[in-house]
Amino acid sequence: MYKTSKYTPADKMSYLICDNYTLLQVMSRFDLSLGFGDKTVQEVCRENGVDCRTFLAVVNFMIEDSDRMEDDVKDISMPSLMSYLKQAHHYFLDFCLPTIRRKLIEAIDCSTENEVAFLILKFFDQYAGEVRKHMDYEDVNVFTYVENLMTGRETGGFRISQFARRHDQIDxxxxxxxxxxxKYYPAKGNNHLLNAVLFDIFSCEQDLASHCRVEDYLFVPAVRRLEKEGK
Structure with missing residues (x-):
């Protein structure tokens, strides 16, 4: 059973993971490794140079499974949050999607004139391309804008509202x-491989949706706060 109340700095990090294993992805994107023994969240974050308030803002937002803006968005460390988002982009583009594509090729029959198999690969490559285009835009334009905003450099008239309007789900x-x-791929004998890769696709979709929610309801409000402070 997942925890329904917020995690705190005094909770053991091992408890967070055992309570909700999906938080392993959050840990990874904050560059937190396993092997932390019985240390608390505060201790693990301090030893790894991670802003504890930002880490907890993300994990608590994700377990709440709502679109409510965090009350303590003012306490979020923007550099820490952007590092988390960049690590997430790296995971999706360089590990998750390429791994799913390799599994797809292994699971479906591409050795003959199998139109359904090639259609599957076509749609997957189209999807992966859309995700890459979206994340490249964020890396090049949005994150650069925020970095310039934090350091007082010229922002070129860009506003985070442009990103918010553009940030549609790629589904x-x-x-x-x-x-x-x-519905249409013909079953041939044992479908363990195909079922496994389909499971990975569903998991990737859910992970991407959570990532977009963090951007929409934590990152964007935090940037808007920076914009107001910069006026």
Whole structure:
């Protein structure tokens, strides 16, 4: 059973992971490694140079599973939050999506004129391309803007509202991909591989949705606060 109340700095880090294993991804994106024994969240964050308030803001926002803006968004460390988001982009683009593609190729029959198999790969590559385009835009434009905002450099007239309007969920192509696999790919013997990669696709979709929520309801409000302070 997942915890329904907020985690605190005094909670043991091992408790967080055992209580909700999906927080392993959050730890990884804050560059926190396993092997922390019985140390508390505060101790693990301090030893690794991670802002504890930002770490807890992210994990507590994710376990609440709501679109409510964090009350303590003013306490978030913007450099720490941006580092987390950049690490998430690296995970999706350089590990998660390439791994799923390799598993797809292994699971489906691409050795013959299998139109459904090639359609599956086509939709996956289209989806991965859309994700990359979206995240490259954030890396090049949005994060650079925020860095300039924090250091008082010229921002070129960009405002975070432009990012908020542009930040639509990239899910239509992935929905088509899932439907093709579930409804139309012919079953041939043991489907363990195909079922496993489909499970990975669903997990990736959920992970991406959580990532977008963190951007929309933690990152964007924090940047808007910076914009107001800079006036």
């Amino acid at each position: 239509a192509t992935l929905t088509e991909l899932k439907n093709i696999i579930i």
